[in-house]
Amino acid sequence: MDLSRRSFLKLAGTTAAAATLAGVGLRKASASPSEPLRIKFTKEVHTTCTYCGVGCGIICNVRDGVIVNAEGDPDHPINEGTLCSKGASIFNMSYIFDEKGKPRLNPNRLTRVLYRAPGASDYEAVEWDWALEEIAKRIKDTRDRTLVETVDVGGRQVTVNRTNAINWLGSAWCTGEENYLFHKMVRAMGVINVDHCARL
Amino acid sequence: MNELQYKKCQEEIKLCTRLYDNFGDASIFISTVCKAAYEFFKENPVTPLPAYDKDEAEKLIRAGQSLALTPKLKTKKTVELLQSFGRVMTEVNPKLKETVKQINDQLEKFLLDEPEELTKEDIFNLRDLLIKETELEEDLATFLFSFLQYSFYRQYLQPTFEVVRTDLWEGGNCPLCGEKPHYGLLSSEDGAKQLECWSCGTKWLHTRIKCPYCDNTDMEKLGFFTVEDNEKVRVNYCQKCCQYCKTFDARKFHTDGDVVLTIHNLASLDYDLLARREGFTPGSGLEWVNKDEIIETQD
Numbered sequence: 001m002d003l004s005r006r007s008f009l010k011l012a013g014t015t016a017a018a019a020t021l022a023g024v025g026l027r028k029a030s031a032s033p034s035e036p037l038r039i040k041f042t043k044e045v046h047t048t049c050t051y052c053g054v055g056c057g058i059i060c061n062v063r064d065g066v067i068v069n070a071e072g073d074p075d076h077p078i079n080e081g082t083l084c085s086k087g088a089s090i091f092n093m094s095y096i097f098d099e100k101g102k103p104r105l106n107p108n109r110l111t112r113v114l115y116r117a118p119g120a121s122d123y124e125a126v127e128w129d130w131a132l133e134e135i136a137k138r139i140k141d142t143r144d145r146t147l148v149e150t151v152d153v154g155g156r157q158v159t160v161n162r163t164n165a166i167n168w169l170g171s172a173w174c175t176g177e178e179n180y181l182f183h184k185m186v187r188a189m190g191v192i193n194v195d196h197c198a199r200l
Numbered sequence: 201m202n203e204l205q206y207k208k209c210q211e212e213i214k215l216c217t218r219l220y221d222n223f224g225d226a227s228i229f230i231s232t233v234c235k236a237a238y239e240f241f242k243e244n245p246v247t248p249l250p251a252y253d254k255d256e257a258e259k260l261i262r263a264g265q266s267l268a269l270t271p272k273l274k275t276k277k278t279v280e281l282l283q284s285f286g287r288v289m290t291e292v293n294p295k296l297k298e299t300v301k302q303i304n305d306q307l308e309k310f311l312l313d314e315p316e317e318l319t320k321e322d323i324f325n326l327r328d329l330l331i332k333e334t335e336l337e338e339d340l341a342t343f344l345f346s347f348l349q350y351s352f353y354r355q356y357l358q359p360t361f362e363v364v365r366t367d368l369w370e371g372g373n374c375p376l377c378g379e380k381p382h383y384g385l386l387s388s389e390d391g392a393k394q395l396e397c398w399s400c401g402t403k404w405l406h407t408r409i410k411c412p413y414c415d416n417t418d419m420e421k422l423g424f425f426t427v428e429d430n431e432k433v434r435v436n437y438c439q440k441c442c443q444y445c446k447t448f449d450a451r452k453f454h455t456d457g458d459v460v461l462t463i464h465n466l467a468s469l470d471y472d473l474l475a476r477r478e479g480f481t482p483g484s485g486l487e488w489v490n491k492d493e494i495i496e497t498q499d
Contacts, residue, residue, distance in 0.1 A: 017295045019303075020337040020490060024292050026226035026466065028473045028493065037427040039474060044409050045419050059391075059408060074392035075407050081390025 046073060049087045053172035053197060054078060056087055066105065067091040142166055143189050162190045170196035201351050206238035212460040219432065219453065220467040229292045230466060236284045237351050244277055246352060251359035261368045266378040269400075271356040272317035278326075278348065279307045285344050302334035323349060338490050343466070346398055346486055350462060353377060353400040366404040372412030376402045380413060381445060382484035383465050386434075388450035395445075396461050398484060411438035412445055413483035425474070433468045435475045443483035444475040 017023060042061050049056040057076025061069040070091040074081035083090075095103035113131045114123040146165035150157040168186040170179045179196065186194055201209070210231060217227050249271055260267060286300040310326060318326070327345045330336045336344075357376050369375040374397035384395040384406065395406045410417050416438050424434040424447070434447040448464050472488040477495065482488065 017293075017299055018335045018337050019289060019296050019299045019340050021226070021339045021343060021469070021488075023296060024226065024229040024289060024340065026229065026469065027222050028470045028489075037470065037474065039425045039427055039478075041423060041425045043419065043423045046409060071391055073408070074387070074390045075409075081387075081392060 042068070048173045049083070049090060050093070050173070051084075051086045051090070055172050055175070056083060058083065058087065058090065060091065067094045139166065139189070143191075147190055162192050164193070166191045167193040167195070170194070172197050201234065201237045201241050202355070203238070205354070206234055208458065208460055209234045209463060212463040215453075216463050216467040220464075222470070223467040226466065229288065230463065232288045232292065233285055233347065236288050237281065237347070240281050240284055241351065241355070244280070246355040248359050249356050251363050254363045257360070257364050258368070261365055261375055264371060266371065266373055266375050267360065267364070268378040269357055269360060269376055270320045270378070271353065272319055273323065273349075273352050275311065275314050275316055275318050278318055278323065278352075279311055281348055281351070282307060282344065285348075289340075299335040303330055303336055306330055306333050320349075338487050339469070339493075342486050342488055347462070349399050350401060357400045357402075361400070361402055364402075366402065369404045370406070372406065372410075372415060374400060374402050375404055376400050380484045382482060382486050383446040383448065383461050384412075385459055385461060386447055386449045386451060388453070391451065393447060398462070398465070398486065401462075411436075411441060411443070411483075413443045414438060414441040416440040425478070427471075427474070433464075433471050435471050435480075437475065437478070437480050438483075441483070442480055444480040445483050446471055 022028070040063060042063050045060045045062055047058050047060055049058050056079035057073030058070050059073045060067050061071075068091065070083075070088070072079050072081040072083040072087070079087075092103075094106055094109055096106045096108075097103050112125045113128055115126045115131065115134075116123045142165050143163050146163045148160055148162055148164075150159050152158075166186075166189070168182070168191050170182055174182070183194060213227050213231050213234075217224050249269070252267055252269070257267060283304060286303055289296045290300050306329065310329070314322070323345060327341050331338060331341050360376060364375060366375055372395070373380050377397060377400045379397050379399040381395040382398045384393050385403075386393055391408070393406050393408045394403050395412060396403045406412055407417075409419055409422055411422060416422065418440065421439040422436070423439075424436045426434055432449055432452045434449060435444050436447050437444045446465065446468065448459065448461060448468075450459060453459070469488050472482065473493055475482075476489045476493075
């Protein structure tokens with residue numbers, strides 16, 4: 001039997017007080033079972049502000065699936081932890097408020113892809129994979145159907161390879177590099193109506 | 201611990217007494233230990249290690265390698281400092297007289313066998329020895345030995361701290377000594393997370409949503425908990441490695457300037473207990489909770 005001095009002293013009934021932090025006054029008392037502290041678990045989730053074209057980084061605090069706070073992301077290169085007054089109150093977008101100002105979760109908040117088929121009156125929830133495939137297919141179809149290869153300029157055929165049937169709107173939620181790539185992609189498809197929502 | 205650090209600690213103890221429940225009683229002990237350390241180093245000044253070569257340090261830091269500086273401590277001085285902490289324990293609680301005598305006996309024996317200098321591993325072996333052979337419990341041992349190491353390392357590494365580009369460091373462990381942190385601070389200005397080494401006091405910025413121990417960035421596996429009516433302290437946890445790190449939210453302290461997190465950590469050990477009960481282990485390896493305090497909870 002491996003008997004340490006400590007075990008021996010205990011077995012022999014020799015009493016030396018246990019030296020704990022509590023013994024010198026540092027009690028972890030408020031965590032005792034008789035007075036349990038109520039713990040609140042929170043997740044931190046990155047997102048991008050939806051208000052304007054700056055594209056500030058936000059950390060949302062989510063508790064039980066509900067956003068309870070939003071703050072500027074200090075690690076985001078654009079806003080470095082700051083937010084304007086609109087951005088700072090963005091978590092309110094997940095609520096609606098009654099006449100008395102009491103909040104409840106906004107039932108109209110989109111959390112899935114909704115699709116309304118041509119001629120249909122209602123939206124249906126669809127999978128992201130299906131939606132992305134469908135978007136790609138329809139862009140290609142429209143582009144192929146409406147592509148103008150040449151136009152007549154003073155009796156001379158000039159190659160243009162363009163379509164007027166598609167308009168591409170860039171996003172403030174994307175980085176400059178991402179928007180550059182989108183721009184290259186749509187130009188390659190022949191889209192000439194390219195714009196951006198960042199009109200600050 | 202120099203005079204400035206000592207004064208700052210005393211101010212922080214006063215602040216923490218106001219900020220945290222249950223810390224008032226402990227403030228006498230913590231304050232007296234700080235005083236003992238201050239007086240010890242006044243009589244036994246530490247000669248700091250020469251600063252690390254600035255360019256070489258930057259090269260390592262940029263490559264993501266900690267300098268891993270772990271200076272050896274003089275065995276005799278280490279034991280003397282521990283003995284002075286023992287005197288404080290008896291002063292604060294006379295019932296610990298017999299236990300402190302046990303500790304001193306073990307330290308005397310240790311002095312006979314051990315070499316002149318102690319590595320970091322030797323120090324923690326000594327800690328384990330005292331826990332095994334005396335009535336010293338895990339939580340108090342963690343306090344005594346981490347405070348001891350902090351007091352020495354902080355002074356040894358000060359010249360290197362002044363030349364190291366901590367702003368280039370992205371790792372979860374300390375860029376100077378390589379230890380894993382136990383706590384950090386959310387800046388009062390922008391909420392940036394600044395981790396602090398419990399061993400040498402080095403501070404560095406770290407990504408908010410990232411585990412400092414396993415580098416996990418999966419938001420689904422990361423989170424924090426606070427307790428109701430007290431959101432100054434967050435326990436950040438990672439469900440991938442099941443470890444936790446405490447973060448103090450300076451935005452809720454209403455105080456400016458440097459915050460001595462060593463003291464805030466002691467004042468918030470309730471949260472360590474809660475974290476342990478939730479099944480997380482301290483990523484720093486510092487065990488602040490005794491086994492008998494972790495009560496099994498029924499789901």
